[in-house]
Amino acid sequence: MMQETLPQLNPTPGAGHSDANAAAEPLVRIEGLTIGFPDETGERFVPVVEDAGFVVHRNEILGLVGESGSGKTQTSMAILGLTRRPGKVMAGHVIVDGVDVVGLDEAGLRRVRGRKAAMIFQSPRTSLNPLMTVGDQVARVYVRQRGMNRRAARAEALAMLRRVGIAGAERVAGSYPHQLSGGMAQRVMIGMMVACGPDLLIADEPTTGLDVTIQAQIFELIQQVQAEARMSVLLITHDLGVVAETCHRVAVMQGGRVVEIAPVEELFARPRHPYTVRLLGAMLRPDRPSGDTQEPDPLPERLDIEVGGRRYEAVSVDAWAAAGVGLPMTIEVAPGHFVLCHEREDGADAAETER
Amino acid sequence: MTLRRYVLRRLALTAVTLVGVILAVFAMTRILPGDPVAVKAGTYATDEVRASIRKELGLDKPVPVQLATYVGNVLKGDFGRSTRSGHPVRDDLFNRLPATVELALAALLVGALVGGPLGIWAALRRGGRLDAAVQQVAILSAAMPLFWFGLVLIFFFYHLWGIAPPPVGRLATNIAPPTHLTGLYTVDALLTANWSALRSALGHLALPTLALGVAVMASFIKMARSAMIGVLDSDYILAAKSLGLSDREIVWQDALKNALVSLLTVVGIVLGYLLAGNVLIETIFAWPGIGYYAWNALTGSDYDAIQGFVLLVAIVYVFLNLAIDLAYTVIDPRIRLG
Numbered sequence: 001m002m003q004e005t006l007p008q009l010n011p012t013p014g015a016g017h018s019d020a021n022a023a024a025e026p027l028v029r030i031e032g033l034t035i036g037f038p039d040e041t042g043e044r045f046v047p048v049v050e051d052a053g054f055v056v057h058r059n060e061i062l063g064l065v066g067e068s069g070s071g072k073t074q075t076s077m078a079i080l081g082l083t084r085r086p087g088k089v090m091a092g093h094v095i096v097d098g099v100d101v102v103g104l105d106e107a108g109l110r111r112v113r114g115r116k117a118a119m120i121f122q123s124p125r126t127s128l129n130p131l132m133t134v135g136d137q138v139a140r141v142y143v144r145q146r147g148m149n150r151r152a153a154r155a156e157a158l159a160m161l162r163r164v165g166i167a168g169a170e171r172v173a174g175s176y177p178h179q180l181s182g183g184m185a186q187r188v189m190i191g192m193m194v195a196c197g198p199d200l201l202i203a204d205e206p207t208t209g210l211d212v213t214i215q216a217q218i219f220e221l222i223q224q225v226q227a228e229a230r231m232s233v234l235l236i237t238h239d240l241g242v243v244a245e246t247c248h249r250v251a252v253m254q255g256g257r258v259v260e261i262a263p264v265e266e267l268f269a270r271p272r273h274p275y276t277v278r279l280l281g282a283m284l285r286p287d288r289p290s291g292d293t294q295e296p297d298p299l300p301e302r303l304d305i306e307v308g309g310r311r312y313e314a315v316s317v318d319a320w321a322a323a324g325v326g327l328p329m330t331i332e333v334a335p336g337h338f339v340l341c342h343e344r345e346d347g348a349d350a351a352e353t354e355r
Numbered sequence: 356m357t358l359r360r361y362v363l364r365r366l367a368l369t370a371v372t373l374v375g376v377i378l379a380v381f382a383m384t385r386i387l388p389g390d391p392v393a394v395k396a397g398t399y400a401t402d403e404v405r406a407s408i409r410k411e412l413g414l415d416k417p418v419p420v421q422l423a424t425y426v427g428n429v430l431k432g433d434f435g436r437s438t439r440s441g442h443p444v445r446d447d448l449f450n451r452l453p454a455t456v457e458l459a460l461a462a463l464l465v466g467a468l469v470g471g472p473l474g475i476w477a478a479l480r481r482g483g484r485l486d487a488a489v490q491q492v493a494i495l496s497a498a499m500p501l502f503w504f505g506l507v508l509i510f511f512f513y514h515l516w517g518i519a520p521p522p523v524g525r526l527a528t529n530i531a532p533p534t535h536l537t538g539l540y541t542v543d544a545l546l547t548a549n550w551s552a553l554r555s556a557l558g559h560l561a562l563p564t565l566a567l568g569v570a571v572m573a574s575f576i577k578m579a580r581s582a583m584i585g586v587l588d589s590d591y592i593l594a595a596k597s598l599g600l601s602d603r604e605i606v607w608q609d610a611l612k613n614a615l616v617s618l619l620t621v622v623g624i625v626l627g628y629l630l631a632g633n634v635l636i637e638t639i640f641a642w643p644g645i646g647y648y649a650w651n652a653l654t655g656s657d658y659d660a661i662q663g664f665v666l667l668v669a670i671v672y673v674f675l676n677l678a679i680d681l682a683y684t685v686i687d688p689r690i691r692l693g
Binding site for chain 1: 482561589590591593595596597598599600601602604608609612613616686687688689692
């Protein structure tokens with residue numbers, strides 16, 4: 001059930017209005033999200049995510065990429081209202097299916113968690129309670145989220161284990177997490193989350209520490225359950241190869257900000273933000289001859305962008321302070337392709353003096 | 356199966372430890388200063404008397420022979436004879452053990468049932484005012500000298516307010532011990548519906564239990580709090596939260612059980628400490644346990660009694676650890692199923 005249209009908070013300056021997306025309200029809309037952690041003195045909050053925003057449409061897989069510490073995990077945890085103390089959401093909105101999660105009380109959050117959005121984590125084996133059998137852990141989700149009795153829940157849990165490709169589901173249901181391999185544990189985790197019937201599955205680097213062959217299987221499984229349940233997936237990864245194969249759209253984060261969002265083909269073909277360019281340059285390319293490793297020039301810290309006769313420049317976030325740039329804005333450079341950049345007020349002069 | 360191998364290995368280890376314990380106790384009495392012959396013979400004994408006592412104690416024989424005799428006696432259950440009481444040390448110890456066990460279990464109960472929940476509660480309110488208060492309580496209860504606290508309790512509850520019975524022994528003098536079943540007066544009195552004995556036993560048990568219970572409570576608070584915090588920070592709690600489980604479900608179904616598993620070790624350590632017989636508390640309350648006995652043996656140079664006491668405590672400790680390890684195989688699937 002959808003609520004009436006949401007008030008447009010902090011309308012992004014310069015953002016284009018793609019009418020196709022405006023028609024259907026996205027499942028998740030993140031706006032101006034700022035998450036801070038206290039510094040050593042405990043008095044000031046240092047932002048780890050700053051003014052971040054993107055949407056997750058229904059029935060899509062959105063990749064969220066960026067270096068470690070760029071705020072990918074913090075952003076996704078905020079969707080579930082799971083920002084860990086002493087960190088806190090300092091500003092912004094995370095609207096999940098019409099409900100703003102920011103400032104929501106525990107009871108409200110519990111209605112979002114599991115049903116609206118569920119999350120699988122990096123280390124599947126430690127994400128399962130070591131003292132409870134796998135079957136019980138999946139079954140209690142059905143008891144909790146679907147109001148089933150224990151017997152029905154157990155049967156459903158078995159069916160779910162089979163559905164996520166676990167051979168010998170009866171035996172696995174009776175075993176404990178430490179008896180599972182990492183890949184099996186991640187299958188169980190996926191089954192557990194899908195059992196909640198969420199609209200959004202957040203997968204935070206779900207294959208870290210798994211074999212390469214198992215990694216591929218897990219991504220296939222995620223795609224499979226996504227298609228079956230017609231849910232959305234937010235896939236956090238730093239593997240661009242996975243993004244290319246799995247995702248529909250990609251959001252790139254750097255230094256706590258979302259710097260570029262685009263459909264996958266568009267981003268890979270025409271990256272506009274310097275950080276994205278660098279990220280793609282660092283990607284292993286089997287199609288490129290191995291002798292061809294010497295990079296011609298150091299990659300740019302800023303790139304010029306021209307849209308509708310106006311001139312902008314996209315600047316690597318770590319160079320902002322040195323460049324003395326003003327407030328950033330998000331512009332749409334092509335349909336569905338957004339870049340975080342700065343307006344160039346006095347044309348080429350500003351750029352010239354900085355260089 | 357791995358569990359069977361684990362249990363067998365653990366049992367074998369226990370046997371080895373016991374051999375080590377016996378050797379250590381034997382060596383201890385040979386190395387420690389003091390001459391049992393001199394004690395037994397008195398200051399004015401002639402050399403002939405000394406020689407005959409030496410012979411009687413078997414100390415004239417070579418050390419390996421002495422060791423063999425000692426081990427043989429221990430295995431037969433012969434711990435020697437107390438010079439003070441004139442009874443076999445084994446009988447003395449076993450007559451006094453129930454008093455110590457009763458006090459130890461009562462103190463463990465108080466310490467665990469108050470300290471455990473307090474520590475867990477503090478962990479659930481980490482960083483809050485309650486957490487700080489509970490930690491202060493833990494520090495206070497650990498820092499308080501036991502004998503002083505025992506005396507304070509006596510001063511207020513017996514001397515000043517007259518609520519507690521005189522701090523002497525396990526029962527009032529005009530009450531006969533209940534029929535011997537377990538040797539624990541409270542349990543025996545309860546089982547035989549001997550209400551007057553139960554009242555008296557509980558009354559006498561109260562203050563020493565409080566003193567020891569408060570002392571061991573600190574360990575439970577600290578361990579329960581840190582165990583619970585560790586559990587609450589773990590990945591599976593985060594995952595359970597993201598499933599939409601309520602805090603109460605998470606605490607009861609996930610957190611508590613995992614925290615309690617690590618608390619079992621503390622139970623073992625604390626019970627071992629309590630069963631060694633607390634010399635100070637047993638002395639202050641004239642509690643006829645093995646700690647009081649050991650104190651008398653030490654001050655009276657009663658060598659066989661000291662040796663027997665040390666051996667008994669060591670054996671109790673070894674078997675307690677065995678019991679804890681075996682208990683883990685029941686409650687922790689990671690050990691049960693390897």
